[in-house]
Amino acid sequence: MCRHGLDALLSVTLSPQCAACASVLDTPLAGPICARCWRQVRMLSGPLCRTCGDALPSWRIISIALEQCPRCRRGRSAVDAARAAGHYEGPLRGILHAFKYEGRRSLAEPLGAMMRAAGADLLGDADAVVPVPLHPWRRMRRGFNQADELARRLEVPTVRVLQRRRATAPQTGLSAGARRRNVRRAFTMRPSCRGRGAAGCSKGAS
Ligand SMILES: [Zn+2]
Ligand SMILES: [Zn+2]
Numbered sequence: 001m002c003r004h005g006l007d008a009l010l011s012v013t014l015s016p017q018c019a020a021c022a023s024v025l026d027t028p029l030a031g032p033i034c035a036r037c038w039r040q041v042r043m044l045s046g047p048l049c050r051t052c053g054d055a056l057p058s059w060r061i062i063s064i065a066l067e068q069c070p071r072c073r074r075g076r077s078a079v080d081a082a083r084a085a086g087h088y089e090g091p092l093r094g095i096l097h098a099f100k101y102e103g104r105r106s107l108a109e110p111l112g113a114m115m116r117a118a119g120a121d122l123l124g125d126a127d128a129v130v131p132v133p134l135h136p137w138r139r140m141r142r143g144f145n146q147a148d149e150l151a152r153r154l155e156v157p158t159v160r161v162l163q164r165r166r167a168t169a170p171q172t173g174l175s176a177g178a179r180r181r182n183v184r185r186a187f188t189m190r191p192s193c194r195g196r197g198a199a200g201c202s203k204g205a206s
Helices: 003-013 035-040 058-063 070-074 090-101 105-118 136-142 146-151 176-183
Strands: 162-164 187-189
Touching: 035 090, 090 105, 105 146
Parallel strands: none
Antiparallel strands: 162 187
8 A cells, every 4th residue: 555545544433533633644644743743843043142042133243243232242151052843832842842742752863853954054163962861760751861862963973961969840831040040960970981082972872
């Protein structure tokens, strides 16, 4: 049976639902998210703050040569540059929820592609990607570490140099300040990586 026929059969007999909007999937073999939800994801588009990646009003590019948002112009940050792929709302919120909390591991592929496109200017010069580790019990319950799944799709060597020192509350619903406090001193370098180059740490628990 061709893929189209199998899709139709699955759709009619099992009526699998889109993991984001719950409508019946026309092409379940294409993944757990319907085409309409993917189309409605709002990607972040320029102009962007060259430091934190936040969207800028277009006039700022003309009036301020630094191309930075007010927050980044006010103070120094520990982060030199950051990028986000899309607006965390509507379909993308549902897609990420399905990925993280409903075990939809296959979503790492299209989400990784989104990250590669959004971060192309930074990833081109990157030496390595360091995924943030999950606490072991959460990793066991989820079955995978979503950060590791995404990191492995960025086409840059993945270096698992961090380990978690303690479990932290979910960041969902917390303000920016509360998020920072939540993860303060939560991570450290894996003992086996200390004093070794990135290559020595490329393997390890995800
Ligand atoms: Zn949908
Ligand atoms: Zn900024």
